[in-house]
Amino acid sequence: MVQIAVMGYGVVGSGVVEVFYKNRESIQRRAGCEMEIKRILDLREFPGSPYAEKFTKNFEDILQDDDIRVVVEVMGGVHPAFEFVQQCLQRGKSVATSNKELVATKGAELLKTAAENNVNFLFEASVGGGIPILRPLSQCLAANEIMEIDGILNGTTNYILTKMIKEQVSFADALQQAQQLGYAERDPSADIEGADACRKVCILASLAFGKHVYPDSVYTEGITKISLDDVAYAADMDCVIKLIGRVQKLSDSRITATVYPAFISHDSQLATVDDVFNAVLVRGDAIGDVVFYGKGAGKLPTASAVVADVIDCVKHIGTRKLISWEDCHDPDYVVDYKTDTVSMYVCMQTQDRPALQEAVKQQFGVVRTLSRPNAPGDAFAFATGAMPEAQIDQKLSAVSSLGTVTSKIRILSDI
């Protein structure tokens, strides 16, 4: 009998308990032994709960209990989750978590502690919610050199963008609808500003390329400035706008890591990923493109991924799963996004369109002029060719006397 503890009884934590008892028989069969949830840590009271006798407010009840071999951390946030997880690992307990903020900021340190104590630290649910990503990435694609990962990693922003694209709902209204449906939180900034997707990019990059990528080295741009005009110009290029988290391996073994809204072609495998669905495209040198697709969040999907990690922890008590990466504080490991080669959609407001158009042509050479229904006469929208982003900035500032840039969105034509 392996005893388990669950730290945090919020949405995911209560889901973990629910999934465990619902499918306990098959879970135990797959783990190869009997399992029980002994303790649930939460500071709140749950008087009517069928698990009332398991609740504790004291972390020491879990830490000091050597019968508890596997701990689920679903409290969220970095503190005190980090300290609790660190102590559990040091005490010889394996830990499964869905806490992307914890993994993105403290992953290398916790993986090191896990290795030193011959226990496991697993976090499948931290990237795709219920979608299996990390294990396929590290195991099934083990024979590949990963070249690139592109993902729609945040359901809230994808829901908002889908509403904007399919129903011409404005950003503000779409956000409100998402909040009413429970897809967005009352303070939606972590989603719409891209921080959530950024954390997931950090985890994917760390796992795929073996060195920890911290959130502050990932250029991150949210979707708050996207307008219905941008959506219409994208349509003129047969594109949709999606918030894309992207990591790429460069030839000098440095990487790019970014999160930003981008034009992607209608034909892309990611273009049809709508509403709250997430998808991750992995490009390997042998396998080509593989896509993993599903609901990236939600109580039961996320909980089921956590429970799958618990099963793996139980199966591997005394042995180690080789999911790991090194710490890395080289400031040059993630290259400056301004050196990336991209194409750019640019929309400008101008008093003198012929002059601006001529100046843009002189700077950029041939550009593709974009149109949309009911565009005002003072708007000029175009798509540049591919060049380093810093160069695009230079050329745009060279024409700034003739107009003001009102929108600028990168175009990803290779996914």
Place this chain on the structure above:
Amino acid sequence: MVQIAVMGYGVVGSGVVEVFYKNRESIQRRAGCEMEIKRILDLREFPGSPYAEKFTKNFEDILQDDDIRVVVEVMGGVHPAFEFVQQCLQRGKSVATSNKELVATKGAELLKTAAENNVNFLFEASVGGGIPILRPLSQCLAANEIMEIDGILNGTTNYILTKMIKEQVSFADALQQAQQLGYAERDPSADIEGADACRKVCILASLAFGKHVYPDSVYTEGITKISLDDVAYAADMDCVIKLIGRVQKLSDSRITATVYPAFISHDSQLATVDDVFNAVLVRGDAIGDVVFYGKGAGKLPTASAVVADVIDCVKHIGTRKLISWEDCHDPDYVVDYKTDTVSMYVCMQTQDRPALQEAVKQQFGVVRTLSRPNAPGDAFAFATGAMPEAQIDQKLSAVSSLGTVTSKIRILSDI
């Protein structure tokens, strides 16, 4: 240093050797030890090959060599692959294979032999080629009760159907194009008659539900009878025609397992899977729908999946991966597909359309009448409501005096 042997140096076998040497460094890092390919078994001569000294025509050179701990079987066919694999397992060697026919017909027996000899028998490449399916199914989704799996499991037929749907190319012409491009073999029957998809359904069903499903218990229908008229009627229902392999768990713990062309909605996550791409949708009780998508075949994708299994075999020398299922000879475990509840598209040829239409209405109640451009006056196409398939047959035979059924395709509205 772990020594490996490769049996069969055809498309996949040569790809395995290529991927191994190309990415050897990272493969060894992931396996945690040094590895070398010691022997390659093939009856043909490869005089100019850089691996010339590794070739042998004698299986005993591999079997008797106890330095060889892991064997790759990529010969194809059941015999002598089965005997070779069986002997390798008995001798204490782990085996990785991409041979779906072998796994579908002999999987339970080989898994038993592997367990008895404390070695591993892995076959990730046998279902999705390079797409990771089996490992996510058995590990990541371990906390779920799998309810259903639906897959586009054959690239050749999906290529042909895509040509028919998108470019109105006839079946015969699309097949010819597929052959010219190397997507279909000179004898394409295993693909177009559904046998290949059937084998993959057997493996998926066996792994998901724990009991071996043999090919002869899976109702299998290919795509050879699909016409452009059917494609047009499907469009009238906002559907596309795809060859779907499907397994479902019933409430009495029996299962359904089928392969047939079906109408699926444009909105389905499988509807946009085109050309030679494959996709597998897994429906779990907690996770909801998850889709795995990629190129299901091809030299390097398949080879990279085999090499990933080799890495897993090397990492688990002396221990067992819990991928397994029981043998099952209960003739009632897979239910008769005629008892499944389905809707059906039916196209009939008739001399008396008003009378037929009236008779169909009497038999089926309300049906949806379908139309297509340039349909001849003697054609009557409709979609039935959902009922056991045997009942549809009865009702159709009751109207058979008024017309002849020229087409009948199932409608899957739940994926």
